[in-house]
Each structure stands twice: as C-alpha cells, then as structure tokens.
Amino acid sequence: MTDPNVTLQTICAPSEDVVARVIEDELIIVPLASGIGDADDELYTLNPTGQAIWQKLNGARTLAQIADELAGEFDGTRADIERDMLGMVGELARRKMVVAQ
Amino acid sequence: MTQLEIQQFPLWDKLKAKRVPLSFDLEITARCNNDCRHCYINLPANDANARARELTRDEIFDIADQAAQLGALWCLVTGGEPLLRDDFTDIYLGLKRKGLFVSVFTNATTIRPEHVALFKKYPPRDIEVTIYGSTRETYERVTRKPGSFAAFTRGLDLLFDAGVNVRLKAMALRSNLADMEAIAAFGRARTKDFYRFDPQLHLRFDGDPVRNEEIRQERLTPTEIVALERADEKRFGALVAGEDKLINAEFNHVGCDHLFHCGAGNGSFNISYDGTFRLCSSLWAHGATVNLRATRLRDAWATLVPRVRDLRSRDPEFLATCRQCPIVNLCLHCPAHAHLETGALDGATPYFCAVAHARAAAIQND
Numbered sequence: 243m244t245d246p247n248v249t250l251q252t253i254c255a256p257s258e259d260v261v262a263r264v265i266e267d268e269l270i271i272v273p274l275a276s277g278i279g280d281a282d283d284e285l286y287t288l289n290p291t292g293q294a295i296w297q298k299l300n301g302a303r304t305l306a307q308i309a310d311e312l313a314g315e316f317d318g319t320r321a322d323i324e325r326d327m328l329g330m331v332g333e334l335a336r337r338k339m340v341v342a343q
Numbered sequence: 344m345t346q347l348e349i350q351q352f353p354l355w356d357k358l359k360a361k362r363v364p365l366s367f368d369l370e371i372t373a374r375c376n377n378d379c380r381h382c383y384i385n386l387p388a389n390d391a392n393a394r395a396r397e398l399t400r401d402e403i404f405d406i407a408d409q410a411a412q413l414g415a416l417w418c419l420v421t422g423g424e425p426l427l428r429d430d431f432t433d434i435y436l437g438l439k440r441k442g443l444f445v446s447v448f449t450n451a452t453t454i455r456p457e458h459v460a461l462f463k464k465y466p467p468r469d470i471e472v473t474i475y476g477s478t479r480e481t482y483e484r485v486t487r488k489p490g491s492f493a494a495f496t497r498g499l500d501l502l503f504d505a506g507v508n509v510r511l512k513a514m515a516l517r518s519n520l521a522d523m524e525a526i527a528a529f530g531r532a533r534t535k536d537f538y539r540f541d542p543q544l545h546l547r548f549d550g551d552p553v554r555n556e557e558i559r560q561e562r563l564t565p566t567e568i569v570a571l572e573r574a575d576e577k578r579f580g581a582l583v584a585g586e587d588k589l590i591n592a593e594f595n596h597v598g599c600d601h602l603f604h605c606g607a608g609n610g611s612f613n614i615s616y617d618g619t620f621r622l623c624s625s626l627w628a629h630g631a632t633v634n635l636r637a638t639r640l641r642d643a644w645a646t647l648v649p650r651v652r653d654l655r656s657r658d659p660e661f662l663a664t665c666r667q668c669p670i671v672n673l674c675l676h677c678p679a680h681a682h683l684e685t686g687a688l689d690g691a692t693p694y695f696c697a698v699a700h701a702r703a704a705a706i707q708n709d
Contacts, residue, residue, distance in 0.1 A: 261442035265414050266354055266361075272416075272442045276466050285416075 245335035253343040255301030269293040366417035368613045375424040377486040381561045383547045396617040409640035411441045421448040444468040454498030459505045474513045477525040515542035516561040542568040543675045546683040565701035589672045600655040602678045608648040625679035661689035674699035
C-alpha cells in the first residue's frame with residue numbers, strides 16, 4: 243500500500259524522524275521516533291535503485307524532476323521508472339520516512 | 344524497500360568477518376545516587392572529581408561519530424546512574440540521531456515524567472532496570488540509600504504505565520538472598536518475556552580495597568548459587584540443555600598460550616566516563632586501555648585491540664589449569680576478571696573455580 247497523495251508533482255525530503263546511514267555500501271534507514279515501523283529494533287534497507295531515489299529526495303526537486311535524472315542513470319522506460327519511484331516514495335511516505343514539502 | 348528486524352540484517356556475517364565494532368557501551372558517569380554494596384563502579388553522586396573527569400556531551404558525540412563511521416549500530420548508555428547527568432536527554436537523543444539503536448541501564452530512581460515523554464517519543468531499544476529487593480528493607484539494605492525503594496517503584500511505575508520497553512534483572516548477593524524468590528516474582532510479574540539474575544560478583548574497576556572487601560562479603564557460596572539456579576526452572580533447564588556447549592573437552596585449548604579466547608574486542612568495546620577505551624568493561628589491565636581524549640577510535644580499534652588479543656601467558660600453573668579447563672564457560676574467570684582479582688591476567692581465583700565446579704556438578708548430576 244502506498245500514499246495516494248504522492249504524485250509526480252510532489253516534492254519530498256527525508257523525515258527528521260529517521261536516520262539514513264551507509265554501512266558497507268548499503269543504505270539503511272533507522273527509525274528515530276515512535277510511529278516509524280512496527281517495532282523498536284527494526285531497520286530498513288533499500289536496493290540500489292531505492293538508494294539512488296533516496297539520495298535525490300532533497301526537498302527541492304519534484305518527483306518528475308527526479309524521474310528525469312533517473313532516466314539518465316538507469317535502464318527502463320520512463321513509465322517504468324515513474325511507476326517504481328512513485329511506489330517506493332509512496333511507501334516511504336506511508337511509513338512517515340519521507341515528508342512532502 | 345526491505346524491512347528487517349535488526350537481528351536479521353544480512354550484513355551481520357560480512358561485518359563480523361571484517362571485525363567491525365557493531366556495538367559499544369558508554370559509561371557516561373561513574374556517579375550514582377545509590378551506594379550498592381556490590382557495585383563495581385559507583386562513586387558518590389556529588390563526587391566533584393569524578394564529575395570533572397566525565398566526557399562532555401560533545402566528546403561523547405565525537406566518539407559516537409567515530410563509532411558509527413566504523414559501522415556501530417548498537418550503543419548501551421550506562422553508568423553509574425546515567426540519568427544523573429543534567430545533559431542526559433541531549434546525549435540520548437544525540438546518540439539516536441547518529442543512527443544508533445540505544446539501550447539504557449538505569450536504577451529508575453530518578454525517572455521523571457520528562458524522561459518518560461522522551462522515551463515514548465524516541466523509543467530506546469530497551470531499558471534495563473535492576474531490582475535490588477522486592478521490599479523497602481531489602482532494597483535499601485543493598486543500596487544503603489533511604490527512600491530509594493519508593494523512588495525505584497515510582498520510576499518503574501512511570502515507565503510501565505507509559506508502555507516503555509523495560510526489562511528487569513537482579514543481582515543475587517548476600518544482602519538480598521532471602522528475597523530472591525520474591526524478587527523474581529516481582530520481575531516476572533512486570534516483564535512478560537524477560538527476567539534474569541546474575542549471582543556472580545566481580546571486583547571494582549578502581550581496585551578500592553575497602554569496597555572490594557564488601558563485594559567479597561556479598562558473594563554467595565557455590566552451594567547457594569547452584570540452589571538459586573536450580574530453583575529457576577527455565578534457567579536451569581537451559582543450562583542442562585546446553586551442557587554440551589558448557590562442558591566440553593574441546594574448550595581446553597591445550598598447547599595454546601593465548602590469554603583471550605572470549606569475544607572481547609571482536610565486535611564491541613567499552614568507553615569509561617573519562618574516555619578510557621577497553622575491549623570489555625572489566626579489562627583495565629595496564630597496557631590494555633587507551634584514552635580516546637588522546638587517541639582516535641579507529642587507531643585504538645585497529646592497533647590496540649589486536650595487540651591485546653595476542654597477549655600470551657607464561658604462567659605454567661595457568662597453562663596447566665585454567666587454560667585446559669573443560670568447564671571454562673561455566674566460570675567467571677577471564678583475563679579481565681583475573682586481573683581485577685589478582686592483578687595478573689592469568690591469575691587464578693579459587694572462588695570462581697569452586698563456583699564453576701559446583702555448577703558443572705549440578706548440571707551433570709541432573
């Protein structure tokens with residue numbers, strides 16, 4: 243289930259209630275505040291595409307602009323990239339790990 | 344996105360193979376508002392010298408940054424009583440903001456509503472609280488602090504009423520032995536899946552001879568320790584079930600003169616209130632520590648730890664006894680505790696030996 247309010251015109255940034263860290267080239271997201279995730283000792287990892295999306299969520303660009311950048315970095319049709327990105331960012335938003343600006 | 348319980352993190356094996364410091368303990372103060380008879384670290388709450396030597400908040404954050412850069416994920420904030428520090432909230436939140444899973448050891452006597460609010464909004468991985476007694480009489484016999492039992496129960500109630508994740512534990516000693524059954528009931532009534540007790544006391548980090556003698560007086564006899572373990576069905580069952588891992592001739596390390604066969608320094612380290620880095624909390628031997636006010640953590644981890652772990656014994660008595668002992672996993676003996684007891688990393692402690700043999704006999708005779 244994703245957040246229906248996340249569209250290509252949305253501008254998102256990582257929530258202040260999570261901490262993202264890179265360990266051994268793997269990006270992990272550690273919940274800081276309650277209400278993120280289901281338990282107090284859970285963490286989250288992203289695949290390489292997810293990592294690239296996360297690192298572009300800077301609170302300044304729309305998701306459409308981020309999709310433009312991703313299209314130049316990853317194989318796949320523009321429609322596939324947009325669908326995957328909206329799915330992931332929507333999931334992050336539902337979990338309150340990113341916030342719309 | 345993959346959601347994982349921290350124990351399932353797929354990088355663990357990779358990180359362990361690279362000897363990454365996954366966890367560390369931070370003793371943010373040695374001061375405590377209690378004066379427990381058995382404590383290995385506590386200094387008076389108003390000890391100005393101890394307070395002056397404590398790492399500052401910024402020094403703690405610098406160390407935590409270094410630890411996180413090396414791959415650390417867990418941090419235990421302990422003391423002394425960590426809540427005595429005026430900047431505890433800043434330290435706790437700052438460590439969380441480094442992306443660390445933070446646990447806290449506290450006696451709960453100074454828990455205030457603002458602490459509860461903090462832990463509710465920014466949950467610790469867990470909070471561990473020690474039960475020194477189930478009654479005021481027993482509790483304060485151990486803590487030597489009038490009013491501490493009421494403060495303890497008040498703090499505990501605040502935490503439990505708010506749903507904070509608290510685990511309860513106990514130390515078994517002479518002063519609370521008669522109360523241990525009630526202490527266990529007190530603990531189990533409040534924590535569904537976790538209550539444990541430790542009947543083995545080690546000596547103080549500062550070597551204070553008067554306090555060390557108090558600790559020796561508080562130690563239970565081997566018979567008493569075995570009786571306590573037998574009375575705890577779950578604990579004793581686990582000991583019996585794990586007999587092959589606890590009593591095994593392959594542990595004897597014949598022909599090896601390395602002192603360290605434990606996990607100290609393999610994936611964790613300790614920092615004292617004044618910045619002293621150790622491989623484990625009890626390892627204070629000369630040459631086995633370094634102060635992080637003068638040395639970077641990366642250097643301590645890369646240089647000191649391997650050097651300490653390569654230390655050897657030249658004591659023929661140790662090599663012929665403890666080094667070859669098949670019940671070492673039932674014993675409190677280790678180089679660190681040996682040093683606290685005898686001043687030598689390979690010194691023998693007859694009390695530890697007697698306890699280990701009594702435990703082994705109980706397990707094997709069950």
